[in-house]
Amino acid sequence: MSSLGQLEVIRADKSFDSETAGPTLPGSDRSRSGSKARNTHQASNTHGLDVQIANSLAETLDAAISKATYARSSTTLTALAASYEALGAIEESVATATEALQLSVISARERGFLIDPVSARLAIEILIRAGRTDEGTLFATSLPLVGQVRLSVGAMLASVGRLEEAHRFVDDSDAQGRDAVCGFLQIMEGNNYAAISSLRAALRTAPDDADSALNLSIAFWRVGAKKKAISTALQATRSAPGRQDVGLHYLELLIAEGDFERFDREIASLARIDVAPPARLFILRARATLARGDIDTGVKLLERASEAAKAENDDQAFAEVQSNLIRIRAWNGKIDRELAVTRLLKLHVQFPTSAVVLVSLAQVANRRRHTTAMQNALELARGTMSDARIAFVEHQIASLEGNNELAAEKAVEWYTLEPEDPNASIAAVVALGIGQERWEEAAEFAREALLKYPNEPDQINNAAYVLAMVGDAEEAIKLLTPHAKGRVVLTATLGLAYLASNQIHTGMKLYREAANMAEQKKDDSRSLMTAYQALVVRQLGLLNASDLTALTAMSLPPVALPDDWRERSEFLRLQTLAADKGYEWPLTL
């Protein structure tokens, strides 16, 4: 918090993709990701290999065509569909898989059972991989699938978000592996406690099931059982030491818990087995380094991550790295905010659905004129964002627009979704209290914040502000006194607390002390402080109760508003409040 009532989130580790590993479908295809790559010899004749691959693909299709010509059955047609898919001939693949499934439907109707169930599963999978989820689901629900195949199809439907249909396949299944799929389905639905129970059962049957261990770790994390989440993630990494997604998830949890010692040990063990670091591993190392305050090394690691992401064609990681590099450079003062916003908007055009780019933008943007672009970007990226991130961005937009009511609503939503984020806590206290004068509600959040962050000056400042306004001025004074010395904002808030406890002289004296400190900084905080003082005096009713002349004499002399106050959320919040209350603007004594 650089000034009163201003939430400064640019520094926060918010715009990294905080859930590298999502829930994993048990036994799902891990061809494109999820495997740790180890360095080996550099390929020498890549052209020759490309020719061999092209020949094999042609031979695969040729054999499948020949068989389907000889016997056109659900088996041979599914094989042909798979061959077309391998060649990238998606339309042909879809048409052929559809024909195979139609044959299966007709045959099942005639016989009363499915004679070629595994081909049907494969054909449905081909349709779903081709993005034909509706058709795949329709066939799945039309066929009398039983046993393991029924469970596999249910799991597949869950993985593409068809949760309701998936339940019909999974709930009554008695096939092996049901608990694992059930746990996956429950975690996808956000039913984390039920998922924990199912996944524990799955791991009792198959202790080396790394997918279930990963899912269980995610479920534990989501319910706040952090130690269990970390130990289960560790179990997953040991069950599948070659799984990249599992390894990254474990490292991510260690970062989130600030367990950098174990993080370093794990990184060292990866280096020992010569794991070629993927972009995501560089990102995690950068996050751990940045969190420990080593900005230069963190930036260097992000630059390496950027190169790796490019080589891996990992657009998401590239966008994440680039947006964070811009954010950190803006925070470091290497580039100004306006340039950072311009660059982030350019990056957004390149990656319009990237949640990370938008979150970085929301962290960097600090002027009202940025809100239109942020709003447009949010509409494009909304589908890829978690609810917590949407609430964060909407809160930032509302704050920059001076919409105090919406800012409060979104701050509470953000805090509800991310109660562990200290910035969400500050946002809720500031937006509800200062922005809306809903002091009692704000005080509840403030007390929670004091329990969670008893030594954080920013949290103490906001909590004390709200407590003073809600009638607990003595508690506020007690909280602030040990921390206020030499700190502008905390000294001003301590002044507020004394005013609230009716010790006007001490309160005004502390305000003046704070103003003198602010004067030395040569920024606009004196103007904001003066406005706050005028507001607080009105809110506490001192304007009517006290000797106005003496009060004016002791108060801070009026300071002109900065030229760009209409662009700044901290002034807009006060202006909106003043307008609601019918106070004159600018606020003065």
Next chain:
Amino acid sequence: MATQAERDGWKKILTGQKLGGYELQECLGVGFFGLVFEARNMATDARIAVKVLLPSSDTEAIADFENEAILLQKLNGCDGVITYVDGGQENIDMVANGVTVPMSVRFHVLAMASASVDELIDDPVSRSALDWTERIRIFRGAVKGIHQMHLAGVAHRDLKSSNCLLMVIGSTTRLRLGDLGRAKNLRSSPTKSIEGYVKGRGDLRFAAPEFLWLQGGNAAHDFIAADYYGLGSLLVELATGQPLTSLALGDVGAVLKQAASDHHRGQTSDLANLNLQYRRVIAEVIDLMPRSIQQDAHVLLTSLCDPVPAERLARSPYNRDRHVEPLEWILRRADIMIRRLEIDAREERRNTRKLERTAAS
């Protein structure tokens, strides 16, 4: 690589031609590099199969064809491998634009098979009519053929149902392995650089995972491990009609593309990560089998189809088979499974008779 039109053209040209005392009569199969004809031995009138290499084939295909002849002759004493009768290279007359041009044709003369296993399983109705005892016998026949080949120092490298031929001898049907075009003499040194082996060859839907991830090796144990995978995949085919790789790995083209990208960067992935994918498919396959053989089949498939090649070569998990060679314990398990199925069948017949007697009285 010939197009379908070219192959159709050659089929037309070759039908009715005479090669080395054999008259090509009916084309039985069209492969990627050659054609197989039913032929008549003009001296004895015996029915025989003649495999002809497409004359437009490239040098690699020619080398494979020649290698097949050498290896088939080497394996002629093995009753699990198709019998090589004769072979050679002859000129046939080809008429083009009114001009007769002599064309050199390479051919193998082989014992005539009654059918190939894929003909029994490509149609789900006929597959379901094939009883499980028969399916396990077929599997056992393939294991025996591969075992004989390995003992003779040859790896097949292209095992699938279409290369498993059925020979009716008297009242029994025997399985013989055919199409050794990609086979490798394990006692000779590699003929290509390592790049020539990383991917393996042939239909990708049947390829062992190490080939799709471009991690194939050129040592004897690499070829043997790939054959073991082929045997597991054959059992999966007999149960489902689909090869294991296609069921476990999904879009094999995408896998290969990713692997090629890793390969270009000099990186390699851990195949053990595929364990859970294979486990899921094996569970599906086992589910389709009679209960009495499910446990043994599970052990066999888990061993033969391990995504990590070296793991396939491990000794038997059964204590009493620990001292025997890997494929011997598989043969023994196949025998046990056949016996169990025979007992099931006997029980079923007995129960049916009982029911009939009860109904009659």
